[in-house]
Amino acid sequence: xxxxxxxxxxxxxxxxxxxxxxxxxxxxxxxxxxxxxxxxxxxxxxxxxxxxxxxxxxxxxxxxxxxxxxxxxxxxxxxxxxxxxxxxxxxxxxxxxxxxxxxxxxxxxxxxxxxxxxxxxxxxxxxxxxxxxxxxxxxxxxxxxxxxxxxxxxxxxxxxxxxxxxxxxxxxxxxxxxxxxxxxxxxxxxxxxxxxxxxxxxxxxxxxxxxxxxxxxxxxxxxxxxxxxxxxxxxxxxxxxxxxxxxxxxxxxxxxxxxxxxxxxxxxxxxxxxxxxxxxxxxxxxxxxxxxxxxxxxxxxxxxxxxxxxxxxxxxxxxxxxxxxxxxxxxxxxxxxxxxxxxxxxxxxxxxxxxxxxxxxxxxxxxxxxxxxxxxxxxxxxxxxxxxxxxxxxxxxxxxxxxxxxxxxxxxxxxxxxxxxxxxxxxxxxxxxxxxxxxxxxxxxxx
Amino acid sequence: xxxxxxxxxxxxxxxxxxxxxxxxxxxxxxxxxxxxxxxxxxxxxxxxxxxxxxxxxxxxxxxxxxxxxxxxxxxxxxxxxxxxxxxxxxxxxxxxxxxxxxxxxxxxxxxxxxxxxxxxxxxxxxxxxxxxxxxxxxxxxxxxxxxxxxxxxxxxxxxxxxxxxxxxxxxxxxxxxxxxxxxxx
Numbered sequence: 001x002x003x004x005x006x007x008x009x010x011x012x013x014x015x016x017x018x019x020x021x022x023x024x025x026x027x028x029x030x031x032x033x034x035x036x037x038x039x040x041x042x043x044x045x046x047x048x049x050x051x052x053x054x055x056x057x058x059x060x061x062x063x064x065x066x067x068x069x070x071x072x073x074x075x076x077x078x079x080x081x082x083x084x085x086x087x088x089x090x091x092x093x094x095x096x097x098x099x100x101x102x103x104x105x106x107x108x109x110x111x112x113x114x115x116x117x118x119x120x121x122x123x124x125x126x127x128x129x130x131x132x133x134x135x136x137x138x139x140x141x142x143x144x145x146x147x148x149x150x151x152x153x154x155x156x157x158x159x160x161x162x163x164x165x166x167x168x169x170x171x172x173x174x175x176x177x178x179x180x181x182x183x184x185x186x187x188x189x190x191x192x193x194x195x196x197x198x199x200x201x202x203x204x205x206x207x208x209x210x211x212x213x214x215x216x217x218x219x220x221x222x223x224x225x226x227x228x229x230x231x232x233x234x235x236x237x238x239x240x241x242x243x244x245x246x247x248x249x250x251x252x253x254x255x256x257x258x259x260x261x262x263x264x265x266x267x268x269x270x271x272x273x274x275x276x277x278x279x280x281x282x283x284x285x286x287x288x289x290x291x292x293x294x295x296x297x298x299x300x301x302x303x304x305x306x307x308x309x310x311x312x313x314x315x316x317x318x319x320x321x322x323x324x325x326x327x328x329x330x331x332x333x334x335x336x337x338x339x340x341x342x343x344x345x346x347x348x349x350x351x352x353x354x355x356x357x358x359x360x361x362x363x364x365x366x367x368x369x370x371x372x373x374x375x376x377x378x379x380x381x382x383x384x385x386x387x388x389x390x391x392x393x394x395x396x397x398x399x400x401x402x403x404x405x406x407x408x409x410x411x412x413x414x415x416x417x418x419x420x421x422x423x424x425x426x427x428x429x430x431x432x433x434x435x436x437x438x439x440x441x442x443x444x445x446x447x
Numbered sequence: 448x449x450x451x452x453x454x455x456x457x458x459x460x461x462x463x464x465x466x467x468x469x470x471x472x473x474x475x476x477x478x479x480x481x482x483x484x485x486x487x488x489x490x491x492x493x494x495x496x497x498x499x500x501x502x503x504x505x506x507x508x509x510x511x512x513x514x515x516x517x518x519x520x521x522x523x524x525x526x527x528x529x530x531x532x533x534x535x536x537x538x539x540x541x542x543x544x545x546x547x548x549x550x551x552x553x554x555x556x557x558x559x560x561x562x563x564x565x566x567x568x569x570x571x572x573x574x575x576x577x578x579x580x581x582x583x584x585x586x587x588x589x590x591x592x593x594x595x596x597x598x599x600x601x602x603x604x605x606x607x608x609x610x611x612x613x614x615x616x617x618x619x620x621x622x623x624x625x626x627x628x629x630x631x632x
Contacts (some may be wrong), residue, residue, distance in 0.1 A: 012531075020502060020529035026541055028597060029586040083531075107496075107533045262543035 003029035006121060007049065010034045010084065011041040011067065012056040017106075021054065025115070038062035038070070045074045052120050057084045057091050057103075067094055072099060077127070083108070134195065146179065147187055147330045148181040150320035156183065159312050162365030164190035169262075171247075171307050172285040177364030179246060180285035183312060188241040193281055199233050204246035211254060219271035234267055237280040247301060247307065248288030259303045282307065292371030317359040317366065324355050324418055327363060331370040332382065339374055345381040353384055356417050408443045411436075420447045449578065451475065452482040452516065455529050456504065456523035463568055467522060467575050474594075475583065475619070482519065485511035493528070501538040501547050502525035508545040516587070518582050520575055521547040536598070537574050539581035546578035550584060553601050570604045574612075585615050 005221055010021045018034040025032045026119060033050075035041035037059055044050070057064035061367045068080045068158055082103035084092040092103035101120050105114060130303035146157055163170055164187045172180045188198040206214055217232030231244060244250070250258065261267045262282055265439070266275050284307050317324065328346055346354070350373075359365050369388050377386035411429065418424040426436045453468050464481055471539070472479035491503035508519050527535050527549040537548035551569040556562045576594050588595035594610035598604045611619065 016502065016530040020531050023538075023541060024529075024532075027539075027581055027587055087493070106531055107528070108531055109533045110535065113532070113598070114599050 002033055006051045006124075007031040007033070008117070009041065009044055009050040009053045009078075011036075011053060011059070011064070013037060013059045014056070017056065017083070023118075036351040038067040041067060042070060042074070045078075050078055051124050052079045052081060052101075054081050054083055057082050057088050057095065060097060062444045063091075065091060068095055068098060068100055072369075077124075079124055081116060081120065091193060096390055132175075145182055148320065148323040149286040152320045153323055156312060156314055157186075160186045161190065163187060163310050163312070165192070166310075166430050167191070167193075167281055169282045169307055169309045170284075170312060171310070172283065172312045172314065174287065175316045175362055176287050177359075177362030178314040178316060179241065180287075180314060181361050183314060184241075184243045184245075184283045184285060187283060188243075188281075191241070191281065193240050197237060198241045198243060198244045199280075200245060201233050202245045204249040205334070211251075212257070212268050215254070215257075216270055219272040221271060223271065229269070232269065234278050234280065235260060235269075235276060235416065238278045239280070241281045241283055244284040246284070246286060246288075247284040248286040248290055248293055250299075252298075252300070255300045255303050259300065259306060262306055298344060304348070317362045321355050321416060324359075324366065325351060328354055328370055329364055331367050332374065335371055335374040341374060341377075342376055342379040343374060343382060347381050347383050348380050350384045350387055353387060356413070358384075395403075407439070408445075411439055411443065412445060415440075415445065449478060450478045450517040452519045453575075454482045454484055454508065454519055454521045456484055456488050456521045457525050459522050459524060459550075463571065464522065465619075466526050466568060467520075467572060469555055469577055470572050470609065471520065471576060475579060477517070484521075487493070488523070488525065488598070496528055497526070498528040498534070499523070499525040499549075500529070501535050501549070502529055504547045505538060505540060505545045509543075512544060518546070518579065518629060520543045520545070520579050522550070522571070522575065523547065524550050526551040536601075537578040537603075539578040540583045541581050542587075543582050544575075546575075546582050548575045548578050553604070555601075558601065561630065566605070569609070570601060573604050573607060573609050576609060580611065580615070583619055585611065588612060 007433065008025050010018050010025075010032065011034070012018050012021075013036050020308070022032050022034050024055075033044050035044050041053070041055070053068075055064045055067055055071075058068070062070075064082060064084075068082070071078050071080060079101040080095070080099070082092045082095045082100050083106060084103055085106050088144075089103075089105065092105075095103060101123070102116055104116060146153070146160070148154070148156075157405045160183060170184075170187060172183050174180055182201075185198060188194060200213075201215065203211065213230070213232065215232050215234055217230050217235055220229045225257060244258075252372075259266075261278075265278050265280075267278070268275055290299055290304055290308070291436060294301050294304050328351065332343065333343070354366070354369070362367070370382070372388050373382045373386040377383065411425075414425045414428050418428070422433055422436055429436065431439075451471055451545055453471065455464060458493040458500065468479040468481060471477070485540055486507045488499065488504070488507075491500045491507065492498075493500055504521055504523070508521050512519055527547065528536065529535055534552055535549075536552060537546065539546035548571065550567060550571050551557065553574065554562070554567055563612075577598075580595050585595050588611075590596060590612040591606060592608045592614055594607055594609055595611055595615050596603075596607045598607065610616075
C-alpha cells in the first residue's frame with residue numbers, strides 16, 4: 001500500500017494543531033485533510049473515505065467522543081486516534097472502550113506519533129488482507145463441488161444448506177464412493193465455523209491402537225515412541241468441525257470415549273493430566289447399517305442417538321443416472337486441465353455406456369474411469385474403447401431363467417437408461433410405443 | 448535553481464554556516480548566500496514550554512523575503528517546537544520558500560554523551576538539506592540512506608546519508624539525463 005493511498009483526517013479546533021499535523025503527514029506522503037469541528041469532519045467523511053482519523057477529544061459543540069461514534073456509523077473501518085490533553089485521559093480511556101484505536105496526549109512526541117500511525121496502517125493493511133482472504137475462502141468453498149441436477153441430489157443440497165447454519169451433529173449415510181466427505185465439507189464450508197479447520201478422521205483406516213492417540217494427542221513420554229507432545233484431532237478441530245468417516249468401524253472403547261468428549265467437550269491428552277476444553281461440531285458418515293449394529297450390540301445405542309440427530313442420505317449413482325453425464329463432464333474438464341489434454345467431450349456411445357453401467361463404486365468409480373480414459377484417450381473426445389475394461393463388457397445379463405423375466409428386466413434397464421423416455425426406449429427395443437406400453441402394463445412396471 | 452539564503456537565528460558559528468551554504472548549494476545546484484536575520488527571534492519564544500515556535504519562525508522568515516528572492520533557511524541553536532509536538536528538529540514549507548533547522552537536540556551532550564563537533568555538524572547539514580528538500584516538494588523517502596528519510600531520533604540521522612537518493616534526485620532534476628539514466632538503471 002502506498003502512503004498516498006492512505007488517507008488521514010485531522011479534526012481539531014486549534015488551527016496550529018491542524019496545520020502542523022497536516023504538514024507533518026503531508027511530508028510523509030499521506031493524503032491529508034483537516035476539519036475544525038465535527039460537522040466539517042462528517043462532511044469530509046461523506047466526500048471520500050479515510051483510513052485514519054485523528055480526533056481531538058475536546059472540541060466546542062460535538063465532542064471528540066461523540067464524533068468518533070458518528071464516524072464509526074459512517075465507516076466502521078476507520079481507525080480513530082484520540083488526541084487529548086493530560087486532563088482528559090479518562091475520556092480517552094472511554095474512547096478506547098468505544099472502539100478507538102489508541103490515544104495520544106498533547107504535546108505529542110514525534111516518535112510516538114510516527115509509531116502510532118505506522119501501527120494503525122499495519123492493522124488496517126492486515127484487516128484488508130484478512131477480508132480479501134475470507135472472500136477467497138468463500139469463493140473456494142462454495143458448495144459447487146457437489147455436482148448433480150437430479151431431484152435426489154437437489155434434495156441433498158437443500159438439506160446441506162438447511163443443516164449447515166445450525167450447529168447440530170450430522171450423520172451422512174450412503175454407499176462407498178457417493179461423496180460423503182464432500183457433503184461434510186459443504187456443510188462445514190457453509191457453517192459459521194468455516195474459517196476454522198475441518199479435521200477428517202477415518203475410523204476405518206487408522207490402526208486401532210493408534211486411533212486413541214490420533215484423537216486425543218499425547219504428552220511426551222506417554223508411551224514408547226512418544227518423543228514429543230502432540231496435539232490430537234480433537235484439539236486441532238477446536239473452533240471447527242471434526243468429521244468421522246466410517247464411524248461404524250469405531251471400536252467399543254473409543255465409542256465410550258467419543259461419547260464422553262462430545263457431551264463434555266473436554267478431554268485430556270494421553271499421559272497428561274491437564275483438562276483441555278474444545279469446541280467443535282461433529283459430522284460423521286457411514287455406509288454400514290448402524291441400526292443393525294446397535295441391535296447386535298457392536299455399536300452403542302447412546303452414541304448412535306447422540307450422532308444421529310440430523311441425517312443426510314446420499315443416493316447411489318445408479319439411482320440418479322441423469323447426474324452421470326454432468327459428473328462425467330465435470331471430471332473430464334478437471335482432468336483435461338490437470339493433464340493439459342485437449343479432450344473436451346465424450347462420444348455418444350461412450351456416454352451411453354457410462355449411463356448404463358451400475359457403478360457399484362459410485363462417483364469415485366466414475367471419476368477413476370474418466371481419469372483412466374483421459375490417460376489412454378486421444379483428442380478430441382473420450383471413445384468407448386478408452387473406458388475401463390469392465391465397462392466395455394456387455395451389460396450383465398439378468399439372472400433369470402424364464403424368457404419373460406429376461407424380457408422384463410431388459411425393459412426395466414432400457415427404461416432406466418432413457419429416464420423412462422418411451423419413444424427412445426421403444427426405438428432401442430425396436431418395438432412400437434403401443435407394444436412398449438402394453439409390456440409395461442403386463443409386467444406392472446412403475447417409474 | 449533559484450538562490451537560497453542561509454540565515455543564522457541566535458548564535459551560529461560562521462564556519463558552520465559556510466559549510467551548510469556549500470553543501471546546500473551542491474545538493475540543489477543553486478547559488479547560496481549568507482544573510483543577516485531581519486527579525487527579533489524572541490517573539491517566537493514560548494515561556495511556558497521554554498522553546499521557540501518553529502512555525503512562527505517560518506512565517507517571520509517568509510515575511511522578510513521579497514518577491515525577487517528565492518528560498519531561505521534559518522539555522523538556530525534554539526529548541527524548536529510546533530504546538531502539537533514536543534519538539535521538532537526542523538520545519539519547512541512543503542513546496543514553499545522557507546525552512547528552519549535547529550541544532551539544539553542534535554547535540555550529543557543533550558543526551559548525556561560527550562560533545563562531538565564533527566557529528567553535530569554532520570547532523571545539522573543533513574537536517575538542513577532535508578528541510579530545504581521539502582521546500583522543493585520532496586516528501587519523506589523510504590530509502591534509509593536518503594537524506595529525505597524521516598528521522599525522529601538524532602541517531603536516526605546518523606544512519607542516513609547527506610544526499611538525496613536517485614529517486615529523489617530524479618524528482619529534483621527530471622530533465623537531467625544523468626539522474627534519469629541512473630534512476631532507471
